[in-house]
Amino acid sequence: MTAPSPVPADQTTPAALAPAWADLAGQQAAVEQLSRAAAADRPTHAWLFTGPPGSGRSNAARAFAQALQCEVEDPDRRGCGSCHACLTVAAGTHADVKVLATENVTYKIDEVRDLIALAQDRPTSGRWRVFIMEDADRMTERATNVLLKAIEEPPERTVWMLCAPSPADVLVTIRSRCRQVGLRIPAVRAVADLLVERDGLDPDLALFAARASQSHVGMARRLARDEGSRSRRESVVHLPxxxxxxxxxxxxxxxxxxxxxxxxxxxAEVRNAEERRNLLRSLGLAEDEKVPAKLRHHVKxxxxxxxxxxxxxxxxxxxxxxxxxxxxxxxxxxxxxxxxxxxxxxxxxxxxxxxxxxxxxxxxxxxxxxxxxxxxxxxxxxxxxxxxxxxxxxxxxxxxxxxxxxxxx
Known part of the structure; x- marks a missing residue:
């Protein structure tokens, strides 16, 4: 693969240097916008990340959270990807970065209320309290109205990040109070290069996966690494x-x-089995042990x-x-x-x-x-x-x- 041309010294940008942004294939404009915000003393308190599936909305929000919490002193170099703050944000264990995701059709209103209650706390170790809500378009109107109050009157040093396919998928009352970051579908070659450089995949297989996934980064990675997924996709496209x-x-x-x-x-099979094992272990039960009646509600x-x-x-x-x-x-x-x-x-x-x-x-x-x-x-x-x-x-x-x-x- 041809090495990229070096960036001239007078054109060097934080986006070109900060590893936290490396997974955002083909999103240079958004990266530069977020890098500037991360370097500011007081960035906007509410953000709306929009873009088609696979464009990297959640990845962009997490990278922004890394840059906001990064321990590097130079604001223009934040998002180093190697300090304790960057590593814990990436691992999902940073005390001041909370990610809310749902695998149900909609968010439960109690989930949103719990998030807002946490937002009242001051940061414990980082500069900001950061809340990332994936699939914000799955909020019911009641849940949205609850969140609106928190965004209208944000606690000090709190940053909200909402992710949705398009601005129209979020109520205008929320949208009008957020700074928007628009992501686009990356080029096939950009996705293929990312898979080669980040995951060490074969260039031909990476290019096939990038094309077949229509530049959906997550799906491309899965197709490239899972032969079963490639086989099932081939079955689908041959049906017509x-x-x-x-x-x-x-x-x-x-x-x-x-x-x-x-x-x-x-x-789901492996994940479900692991969750059940972990639950039984937390209840003090062996995997093949009968669950007592008083504990069955946990399993249910x-x-x-x-x-x-x-x-x-x-x-x-x-x-x-x-x-x-x-x-x-x-x-x-x-x-x-x-x-x-x-x-x-x-x-x-x-x-x-x-x-x-x-x-x-x-x-x-x-x-x-x-x-x-x-x-x-x-x-x-x-x-x-x-x-x-x-x-x-x-x-x-x-x-x-x-x-x-x-x-x-």
Whole structure:
């Protein structure tokens, strides 16, 4: 890999020197904005990080927290990544940096109230009390109103950081009181270079993963490191290519649900087992010991939380499959229109070229719309199999669709 050109002395910026920002691939503008704020004596007390999934909203918030708490004296060098404060923020153990995340559909109002109560305390070891709320768009209106009061009248030396896909996903009353940091989807090459430099991955595999994930850094890392994830993704993107009849479409919908359930289960299995072991250990029980009746409510609470999380994981994995299918049909459309755009599924170019020749661009656009409709229905709690069967029928060959009556579903 070609080494980057050295930065001239008169163009050196904190963003170019501070290791805390190294994981923010392709986000130079945001890094420079945050670096300047971290060097200020009194940065803005409330921030809103927005950007598409995979752009690194949470990573940017954590890097900013590192820079705010960094022990380096020179403000322009904060975010060193090696002092005690930087290391503990990165590990999630810094006493003055609290991260709130939820794997449920929405935040519970009690979670937000607990966070606000903590915000009243003064910093114990750092310069600031920092609160990072991931997926702030999952707050209910009641929870948002509770948080609004804390942001309107912030305690001294407290910094709030909210993360959401877009400014519109947060109530305007919150949005208007936050300084916004917009993140973008990084370039494929920037993500691939990050995987090579940070994780030591093979350059070709890193480039494949960066393309296949559509520049989603976390997903790219998982695809590059987990052969099972790569195999399941290949199963998903090949499904539309195999649809030749209505029976194939129904079978495809069923298989897609099963593949995503397997993906979610494989991600949750180890974590769930470890959480159960830790709980039993904290209760003074062996792993194979029967749980006494008076302690069963602890296990039941954990199981309920895991069930809710698993359900959310299936939804998120299915939504990721929809994104992969959208990328597939965009590749087909690019081939049909003769653009020079690099394909998301470059490794399937020959198969997609054959598929593109047998379909019209108009039908391809309809299929992209069908995938988008399925995503909206899934978000609206339509049963997955029902939503996917409706989508899959749009994947039938043009010669079959052209024979259908205009009002046929």
């Amino acid at each position: 290519l195999r649809v030749k009849a209505t029976s194939d479409a129904v079978a495809m919908a069923k298989e897609l649900v099963e593949v995503t359930q397997q993906e979610a289960a494989s991600s 609470r954990l199981e309920d939380a895991q069930t809710a999380r698993n359900k959310r994981a299936v939804h998120d994995t299915l939504d990721r499959a929809m994104i992969d299918l959208t990328g597939l049909f965009r590749d087909v459309l690019a081939l049909q229109l003769g653009t020079d755009a690099e394909l998301v599924n470059e490794h399937l170019r020959d198969e997609l070229a054959s598929y593109a020749r047998a379909a019209s661009p108009e039908r391809t656009v309809e299929r992209i719309d069908a995938v988008s409709t399925a995503r909206r229905r899934l978000a609206g709690n339509v049963p997955p199999l029902l939503a996917l069967e409706a989508m899959a029928t749009s994947f039938l060959p043009d010669r079959i669709l052209d024979r259908r009556p205009p009002d046929h579903p």
